[in-house]
Amino acid sequence: MTTIYLVRHGQASFGKSNYDELSPNGEAQATLLGQYFKDILKEQPYIVAGTMQRHLQTAQGALNECFPEAVIYTDAGWNEFNHQQVFAHYEPRFKQPELLKEDVAKEENPRAYLAKIFEGAISRWTDGEFHHEYEESWPHFKQRVETTLQDLCDELAQTKPRYAVVFTSGGVISVVAGKILELNPNRTFALNWAIANTSLTTLRLVGNEPQLLSLNEHHFIKAANPDLLTWI
Structure with a gap:
């Protein structure tokens, strides 16, 4: 029976022109994840990653610690939606990512403020009235x-590896x-806001059907370094 680990990428570069790059914290998180994988994975897993820079950097940083010879297969199907466009359609000022970062920094509770912006932007994106305005609709x-x-589940049902690891968002x-x-969009994206960088969400494959074993393990x-725990 195959266990699938879904990994959220390490902390990226929020507020910079190129968000799609790990921050120093993100690099440290990837290293820590790889050390954890070395403890819990008893054999080399099947590895797949989205094609975004932050996915591949997280995969490489983690695998250097545990399975440096592993092949990383890529699949753009695991890529994130265009969150910067979703923010910009909600508030045109946020076409410049640094302005969103400036607004967040001014707030007494930055995380709560960003959560409010995120909720509004996602609500607009998932509202059927505006689907035509986005490069990729909800x-x-x-x-x-x-x-x-x-x-992936169909492929793993045929090849039957013990573990598979997916680096995504x-x-x-x-x-x-x-x-x-079977969650609605609002409840689905309430989960998104809680998922920590380099956290693990674990699935068990039964036949070719996935079952959820755990969510957002961090x-x-x-245990190793609480200062590395981030959500943005």
Whole structure:
């Protein structure tokens, strides 16, 4: 029976022109994840990653610690939605990522403020009235992720590795969990906001159907270095 670990990428570069790059914290998180994998994985897993820079940097940083010879297969189906466009359609000022970062920094409770912005932006994106305004609408994103998940499950059902590890993003992981738990869009993206960088969400494959075993495991970060725990 195959266990699938879905990994959210390490902390990226929030507020910079190139968000899609790990921060120094993100690099340290990836190293810590790899050390944890070395403890819990008893054989080399099947590895797949989205094609975004932060996915591949997280995968490489982690695997250097545990399975440096592992092949990383890539699949753009595991890529995140365009969150910067989703923010910009909600508030045109946020077409410049640094302005969002400046606004967040001014707040007494930055995380609560950003959560409010995120909720509003996601609500607009998932509202059927505005689907035509986005490069990838919510229904298309959801269908893409669900199809990519099923394709992986079908492949693993044939090859039967003991472990598979997928390096992806919080929105993707939320959609996977939302599908299995039959959540509506609001509840799906409530999960997204809670998923920590380099956390693990674990699935068990029964036949070619995924079952959710755990969500957002990040105790290994807390135990080793609580200062590395981030959500943005």
